[in-house]
Structure formats: structure tokens, C-alpha cells
Amino acid sequence: MRDLVDRRRQLLGPNISTFYEEPIHIVRGEGVWLWDNEGRRYLDCYNNVPHVGHCNPRVVDALCAQARTLNTHTRYLHEGILDYVERLTATFEDPLSTAIMTCTGSEANDIALRMAEAMTGNRGIVATDATYHGNTTLVSHLSKSNVPEVGFGLGGYLRHVEAPDSYRIEDPDGTRFASHVARAVEDLQSSGIGFAAMIVCPIFLNEGFPAQSEGWLRPAADVVRKAGGLLICDEVQSGFGRCGSHFWGHQKQGVRPDIVTMGKPMGNGHPVAGVVTTPEIMERFRTSFRYFNTFGGNPVSCAAAMAVLDELEQENLQDNAAKIGRMAHERLSAMAEKYDVIGDVRQSGMVFGAEFVLDRATKAPAGDYADRVVNAMRHHGILLSRLGRYKNTLKIRPPMPFGEGHLDLLIDTLDAVMAKTPIAA
Numbered sequence: 001m002r003d004l005v006d007r008r009r010q011l012l013g014p015n016i017s018t019f020y021e022e023p024i025h026i027v028r029g030e031g032v033w034l035w036d037n038e039g040r041r042y043l044d045c046y047n048n049v050p051h052v053g054h055c056n057p058r059v060v061d062a063l064c065a066q067a068r069t070l071n072t073h074t075r076y077l078h079e080g081i082l083d084y085v086e087r088l089t090a091t092f093e094d095p096l097s098t099a100i101m102t103c104t105g106s107e108a109n110d111i112a113l114r115m116a117e118a119m120t121g122n123r124g125i126v127a128t129d130a131t132y133h134g135n136t137t138l139v140s141h142l143s144k145s146n147v148p149e150v151g152f153g154l155g156g157y158l159r160h161v162e163a164p165d166s167y168r169i170e171d172p173d174g175t176r177f178a179s180h181v182a183r184a185v186e187d188l189q190s191s192g193i194g195f196a197a198m199i200v201c202p203i204f205l206n207e208g209f210p211a212q213s214e215g216w217l218r219p220a221a222d223v224v225r226k227a228g229g230l231l232i233c234d235e236v237q238s239g240f241g242r243c244g245s246h247f248w249g250h251q252k253q254g255v256r257p258d259i260v261t262m263g264k265p266m267g268n269g270h271p272v273a274g275v276v277t278t279p280e281i282m283e284r285f286r287t288s289f290r291y292f293n294t295f296g297g298n299p300v301s302c303a304a305a306m307a308v309l310d311e312l313e314q315e316n317l318q319d320n321a322a323k324i325g326r327m328a329h330e331r332l333s334a335m336a337e338k339y340d341v342i343g344d345v346r347q348s349g350m351v352f353g354a355e356f357v358l359d360r361a362t363k364a365p366a367g368d369y370a371d372r373v374v375n376a377m378r379h380h381g382i383l384l385s386r387l388g389r390y391k392n393t394l395k396i397r398p399p400m401p402f403g404e405g406h407l408d409l410l411i412d413t414l415d416a417v418m419a420k421t422p423i424a425a
Contacts, residue, residue: 001025019385020378029054032399032406034383045384045398045410051240051265052311053401059268059307066303073294074101080302087309089276091247093256098282101297103271105236105263106134111275111291112259113138113197116230118288119258119281122194123157126184126224130163130207130389133199133234142199157193159184163389166210167344167355168363174212178219185227197259198224199232202249203348205397206237208355208388211346217253230281233257236273237351240265241312241400244322244349252348268308272301317400321350324402328352331411338415341366341423350402353394358423365390369423376417382410 004025008016025037031053034042044054052059066080074081085099102108117123125142127133132143141154161180164171171177181198188195202217203209224231238249239262246252250260258281263273273296277285285291295301312318329347332354336342343357356366356373370386370393377384385395398406 019383021375022378024378024383031056032402040381042378042381042383043398043406043409045382045396045402045406047383047399048237048242048397049264049269050399051242051268052308052315052317053268053399056268056307056311058311059270059304062303062307063270063300066300069299071298071300074297075292078299080299080306081297084297084302084306087306088274092260092276093251095278095280096256096260096276098277098279100275100282100291100293101301102273102275102293103295103301104134105234105261105273106136106139107293107296108236108261108263108273108275109133109139109142109199109232109234110136111285112199112232112261112277114289115259115275115277115281115285116197116232118284119230120194120196120228122188122196122229124159124185124188124193124195125157126159126161126181126188126195126198126229128163128200128204128207129160131201131204132206159188163207164204164210164212164216165208165389166212166346167208172213174216174219177216178223181220182223182227185223185229189227195227195229197230197232199234201234201236201238202253202255202257203238203243203351205348205351206387208393209346209348209351209353212253214252215254217250217255221255221257230258231255232259232261234261236261236263236265237397238348240308241318242321242348242350242397244318244325247318249348266308267301267304270301270304271295272297272305312400315401318349320403321400324404324407325349325352327404327407328396328411331407335411335415335418339418341369341418350400351397353396355388355393357392365392366423367392368425369421370394372421372425373414373417376421377413380413380417382413384410 026034027037028035089097127142133139161184185195233250243252260276266272325347332345341356342354344355356370358364358366387395
């Protein structure tokens with residue numbers, strides 16, 4: 001193991017991240033399971049990339065069949081990209097009916113920001129102060145925790161607003177958040193930069209997926225529209241049925257974005273991503289920017305993405321996400337009765353977790369405790385992570401085929417680990 005870590009550092013450079021204090025050497029995957037080089041099996045409760053399960057046979061077969069036939073770029077005519085975009089956009093409300101295919105969510109968000117500039121003539125962007133939207137030069141600055149030390153001075157075009165936090169911040173209908181957005185927009189306008197767009201994950205997953213009432217995001221969306229800006233919803237983590245109640249997170253929020261971006265789960269691990277928008281915005285972008293992506297929308301990528309939609313539909317995985325999410329919330333809520341360190345439990349379909357606190361009265365975050373639980377779970381064969389502003393909330397976001405038996409194993413193991421993990425290190 002040490003040799004592999006050293007080779008990574010030598011060949012891939014310093015500071016390349018790995019999961020867990022003791023990294024895992026993964027060699028095989030199937031469904032919701034992963035195996036390491038010693039044959040040990042792990043339950044994957046974290047990974048949204050293999051959206052319909054690791055090495056899903058339908059996706060693998062589609063990839064192989066298309067790769068044996070043809071793979072080329074989109075300057076040649078091919079039905080694959082058209083059939084896929086037609087089916088993808090059918091999951092949205094009008095007028096979200098056109099798409100650009102890319103390879104990564106970072107590329108998709110980069111394009112979305114350029115679309116906003118093309119439509120408004122402005123560059124000012126509003127994002128939350130605890131988010132992440134990718135790693136291109138432009139979108140990397142949207143995240144306050146991942147801003148490069150050496151950059152191109154793009155921070156002046158950005159305004160960060162307080163991320164929602166249903167556990168600590170009273171904002172039942174989203175008006176507090178909307179007021180922060182309004183002040184950020186006003187600041188961009190008064191500074192001469194102008195306002196182009198607000199970009200959010202509609203369920204605020206990196207922020208800790210706070211509990212929100214239906215329509216919570218509408219007041220902020222109204223502020224954006226009134227100011228002449230665009231609403232961009234980053235659905236990389238919240239889309240493709242993961243919310244359970246809706247296919248897309250913005251539908252759960254009751255808003256209609258101008259631009260939707262998507263990535264990782266779209267091809268079940270194959271590098272395919274995209275941007276969906278309106279014909280008007282697409283036309284303005286296409287005339288304002290000369291954009292071409294060699295690999296975006298190639299026949300193999302589109303075959304993989306189409307197979308993901310087939311699997312979601314034929315295996316009723318959105319309904320499964322809703323059912324398992326409800327069960328997970330019940331099980332975690334029961335654990336909160338047993339462990340005072342659990343300050344809050346929340347869930348949005350196949351995204352669920354518990355926030356750890358040192359004291360329920362003060363709500364002081366227990367980030368170190370969360371880290372120790374995550375690492376202990378890894379040694380018990382359960383893979384998950386932590387997130388949120390204080391990195392004290394369990395991030396449980398398994399592949400969509402995750403079932404009742406898997407949930408039982410997860411909760412039983414978590415109970416056993418927490419029983420042996422003291423709050424103080």
C-alpha cells in the first residue's frame with residue numbers, strides 16, 4: 001500500500017487526495033459493492049458516479065456495442081446524440097429543450113457562466129459560501145474552500161452569500177436567503193460589474209443538504225429574474241432521480257431554471273456531462289462563443305448515457321430512492337434518540353445523513369468526531385464521507401440500486417461504530 005501511495009505522489013504530483021486515513025486499493029466493483037486488492041468487500045454508501053451501480057451490465061453492454069461500431073466527434077452527423085438529447089430534454093419543462101454535451105460537470109458549469117454572460121452582457125455571479133461547482137479556472141473560484149492560491153483575479157466578479165442551514169439558521173420560506181442574494185446582486189450592480197447569474201445546487205448538497213419546504217428557492221429565483229439575471233441549477237449531484245420525489249432537484253424546489261448543468265452520474269462513470277437550456281439562450285451562446293468539444297457527445301458517450309436512462313426507468317430506481325430515503329430518515333431519527341451527538345437528521349431521496357454536534361444546546365459542530373466515525377466505518381467495510389460547512393455531517397449518497405438489506409447493514413454498522421467511538425478523541 002505504501003508503495004502505491006508513493007508512486008502516486010511521484011507520478012501524479014504532491015497533494016493528490018485519497019479517501020480515509022488509510023487509503024483503500026480498489027480493484028473491482030459490482031452494483032453497490034467494491035472489492036479491494038485483498039478480496040475484502042465494501043458497501044459503497046458514497047458514490048454517485050456509478051449512478052445505476054458499479055459495472056452496470058446494461059451500460060457496459062451499450063458501451064462495448066457502440067465502441068465496436070463507431071466512435072467519432074460531432075462534426076459528423078450521427079443519430080446517437082440527437083436521440084439522447086431528445087430523450088433527456090423530455091424530462092424537463094418547456095422551454096428547456098436544447099443541450100450541449102461535454103465530458104465533465106466542470107466544463108458544463110463553465111459553459112453555463114458563459115451563456116449567462118452572453119445573455120446579459122455582464123459577468124457578475126452569485127454563489128453560496130459553502131459550495132463546489134468544478135475545477136476550471138473560472139468555476140474553481142465559485143468555491144471558497146477550493147480557491148487556488150495563485151489565480152487570475154476572478155474573485156472580483158463573484159459574490160458569495162450565506163449558505164442555507166436549516167439546523168442553525170431560521171429561514172422557513174427562503175426569504176432570508178433571498179435577501180442575501182438581493183444584497184449581493186445590488187453590490188455587483190453598484191460596483192459596475194453587473195449581474196449575470198446565480199448558480200446553486202437546488203438541494204444544496206455540499207452545504208449539508210438542509211431541510212427545506214416546497215418552493216423554498218422561489219424567493220431567491222424571483223430576485224434573480226427581477227434583476228435581469230439567469231438562474232443556473234447545478235444538478236450534478238441532485239439529478240437523475242436521486243431526490244426520489246422528482247427527477248430533478250429544481251423540480252422539487254418548484255423553480256424553473258434558465259440553465260441546468262449535469263455530470264458524473266450521467267454516464268455511470270463514463271466521462272459524459274451536459275448543459276440544458278432554452279433555444280434563445282443556446283442561440284445567443286452559439287453566436288457569441290465559438291465552442292466545440294471533441295469528445296462531448298461522441299457516440300459511445302451517448303450510448304452509455306442512454307443506457308443510464310433505460311436502467312433508471314426499467315428498474316424504477318427513482319421510486320427506490322424515495323422509499324429508501326424515507327426508511328433511512330426513520331432509522332437515523334431512531335438513532336438520534338440513542339445518541340446525543342446526533343444533532344440533526346435530514347434526507348432528500350437517496351441522499352441522507354446525520355449532523356454531529358458536541359452539544360445539542362450550543363450546536364457546536366463535532367467535525368473531528370465525524371471524521372473518526374467515517375474512518376471507523378471504512379474499517380468495518382462501509383464507505384461514506386462527511387460534508388457541510390463544518391464537515392460534521394455524514395454524507396451518505398449511494399448508487400441508486402441501494403436496497404433495504406444494504407440500509408440495514410449500514411445502520412447496524414453505524415450503530416456499532418458510534419457505540420464504541422467517544423465524542424472526545
